[in-house]
Amino acid sequence: MSANWGTNIELSLFGESHGKAIGIVIGHLPAGIHLDMDEIRWHMKRRAPGQNKMSTPRVEKDEVQIMSGLLDGVTTGAPLCAMIENSDQHSKDYSLLKECMRPGHSDYPAYIKYKGYNDVRGGGHFSGRLTAPIVFAGSVARQILRQKGILVGAHIQSIHNVYDDSFGVDITSQDIETLLQQQYPTLHEGVFETMQEIIEKARMNQDSVGGTIECAVIHVPAGLGNPFFDSIESHLSPLLFSIPAVKSVSFGLGEKITGLYGHEANDSYYYDHDQIKTKTNHNGGITGGISNGMPIVLRVGIKPTPSISQKQKTINVKTKENTELEITGRHDPCIVPRAVVVVESMVALGILDMMGDI
The missing domain is CATH 3.60.150.10 (Chorismate synthase AroC)
Incomplete structure (x- = not known):
């Protein structure tokens, strides 16, 4: 499973929706860029769940921990690694999804591609939860673009x-x-x-x-x-x-x-x-x-x-039967x-x- 992208800058995305943490590594950033963390927090808040009835009730603070590449608020030129802890998982809501494939989701093609070993909790690595580190990386990018x-x-x-x-x-x-x-x-x-x-x-x-x-x-x-x-x-x-x-x-x-x-x-x-x-x-x-x-x-x-x-209506890949599924959990x-x-x-x-x- 590849999670890398970029030509002049490099992105490596990691984590799963109900894992311990999600994050991103950004390579080839210029050194000497002062990051406005307040602006980054604002953009993270714009994406964050649990703020009203229009979004999932899952509450995540989406507080970014900078693990490397930043010193005194300024980029050092080393890969910038940002991590966001997951804290509000209800993994039991997804216990049936190893067998019953959700319509419109990645469940069935991922089951075939990864032989049933993929993490289905909250969508795993396919989840929109992974867009949180993308917003962090994009917030860094837009600050560099603003200088131009x-x-x-x-x-x-x-x-x-x-x-x-x-x-x-x-x-x-x-x-x-x-x-x-x-x-x-x-x-x-x-x-x-x-x-x-x-x-x-x-x-x-x-x-x-x-x-x-x-x-x-x-x-x-x-x-x-x-x-x-x-x-x-x-x-x-x-x-x-x-x-x-x-x-x-x-x-x-x-x-x-x-x-x-x-x-x-x-x-x-x-x-x-x-x-x-x-x-x-x-x-x-x-x-x-x-x-x-x-x-x-x-x-x-x-x-x-x-x-x-x-x-x-859906299928159960374990019993190989047609069945019905009523999805529980918290969703937008x-x-x-x-x-x-x-x-x-x-x-x-x-x-x-x-x-x-x-």
């Missing part, structure tokens, strides 16, 4: 059939900073209240809902990326698809661009004093796989949480609100990894 003037921010685009506004052509630093101060960021004030109602309705029906997250990266200079195998799209997509429950990734208008004529889809250039901009941003700030100086805009689709309390009726900071973190890591090209 690059900001990353996202908002909840939709939950079920309730939609927020979309990013416009011009996205300012203040727009991003405003989103980053919100626990559940949206562009349209008040829309999240309606989203909450949808989530609560699903929870009361022992069901779940999914949605989309729109993310923007601003002030990326033109010229970042490569055509074909290391385009910005192809570099970021594997990271985003590594987030549990992500089922789609698109850039700019995504599939909507296929319904336009060429003259509508093309982003026309113009000079704004000595700065080159485009009148539209249908291609999401990327053409030919390379940044064109406009905001990089992408959208991530997240499926409804597969763990629901309704009785579902919608993981989209907690996933916003995870998407931001993955994008920050991907952009930082590519910055070696420019």
